[in-house]
Amino acid sequence: MRLKSVVAGLVVLAAIGAGGGLWLTAPKPLPESHWQALAAPDLGNGERIFNAGGCVSCHAAPGAEGDAKRVLSGGLALKSPFGTFHVPNISPDPKAGIGEWTLAEFGNAMKRGVGRNGEHLYPSFPYGSYARMKDQDIADLYGFMKTLPVSNNIAAPHELGFPFNIRLAVGGWKLLYFNDAPRVELAGADPQVLAGQYLVEGPGHCGECHTPRNALGGFKAGEWLAGGPNPEGEGRIPDITPGSKTMGAWSTDEIAAYLETGFTPDYDSVGGSMVDVQQNMARLKAEDRAAIAAYLKAVPVR
Template sequence: MRMVKWSAAFVLVIAIGLAAFVLITAPRALSDQRLTVLKTPGNAQRGEGIFNAGGCASCHATPEQEDRTVLGGGLELASAFGTFVVPNISSHPQDGIGLWQARDLANAMLEGVSPRSEHYYPAFPYAAYTHAKIEDIADLMAYLRTLPAVEGKTVSHRLSFPFNIRVLIGGWKFLFFNRTPVQDDPTHSAQWNRGRYLVEALGHCAECHSPRNALGGIIAAQRFAGGPDPEGKGWVPNLTQHEKGLKDWSIADIEDVLASGSTPEGDYVGGSMAKVVRNSAQLSKEDREAMADYIKSLAPIEGPVRPPRPAF
């Protein structure tokens, strides 16, 4: 009798565990109610601005060529979990996303879910894009449709076990994915709020400029405080107002580095930030100043200890 009780309890625990696992890890698409906005066609011209602010080309542009609108993918991103291969998001119907509707792009960027209802890896910065306005996604979709179709499907990611199991990303989302919308803060200026939107949502600056834990989640207490380059080469600088960060940089200095890549010390930003600058250089000066205004307001955080850096 006792035996039966125990095994019933055991089965119940397992069942609850499984149900919780399925519930937590299940990819969740946007509700139809949120998607109603997408019924009106987007504005491609505005979408170009979203494309530049979102820095899509930094990763999705075909490597080793100059055209930022050739989005054939193929760039390899090394990480502690393996190598991610950036997909083709050109308008090619089979190899790219030419058959996507705005709702597919919205699910991808706001929820990290593919049209086949699978999780995307957070190397695709939906943790930031999730704060984007859904109207902006519609405009972006309209713009992406105007870009050339690039042939060639990209190869799969090469990830180590257990990170190659996509369903586990549901667990990552449960732990680290914060969908809370970024509301305008009335105590700050319109410029600051615009800057916050560009930095936090579209620009996804914190995705690289924050240290991450062993599971690939941003360490919240050190957000924007820099850290080792996730690709394993060098260091990503601290953007906060700490003296190891941008304390000595003026708003004009931050605007200028986003416009030209030139730092106040006369150096030029390198690596993937050089690609970011190619996008931010396309924004209006007002938008770059808004980003600078917001970045200048980031509370000082010391961040991880940086090793001494070689000069050249």
């Protein structure tokens, strides 16, 4: 009798634990109502956010140049320590792309990492940064992306090892690492620095490459923008804090000029995957590049 009740008790506890775990790790979209009060999209600002976010770097067809980059057909293979992610089609094609997605569905993918069917999205799509974005910027981006050309390309499914191939596991990752808090506290910072913080920590998602990660794919504490080994292959991702050996000595004007032209103060050039990023940054207004530069001078030295 006693053994039975102990076993029953354990079963109940396990069920509560599992249930609680499932609840804790369940996808948590924002309610439909959250997305209803927004103003009609400002397409100009949507294009600005599109460029700041560098959507084309991953979502255009690999090797696309010029106007072909506006076709967000997907297909790029993103290698990672967890496996290979195949970037999806996010053109407005109603079937192959996201043409039928509502603003709420788009917004919940961007800010909550939740797909159209209520599933967790992998953080290779950098919603861990986009969670910091303003709702109106999401709505403007949504409106702008509807104006882009369609593609009927369907990307290959992700090739991930166990346990990363189980989407539920992403819930555990979110529990540990997903939040919308500022990456660094910049008490009393001026408006330009705060504008830069928004662009870098939110849409620009600079930290996704420039911050080193632990074995579970979370950012290492206290190493924001400190750089590290390149998870996609050869070489290193540079430190971009004021303590950087490569660019710590650059002035804000020199950082902004690099983002505009792709040239360092001594006329070395941008390289690697930063080439695409820089080309997107070159499309921003000078004031946005200046804000990014001001923020990079204000973050803690690593």
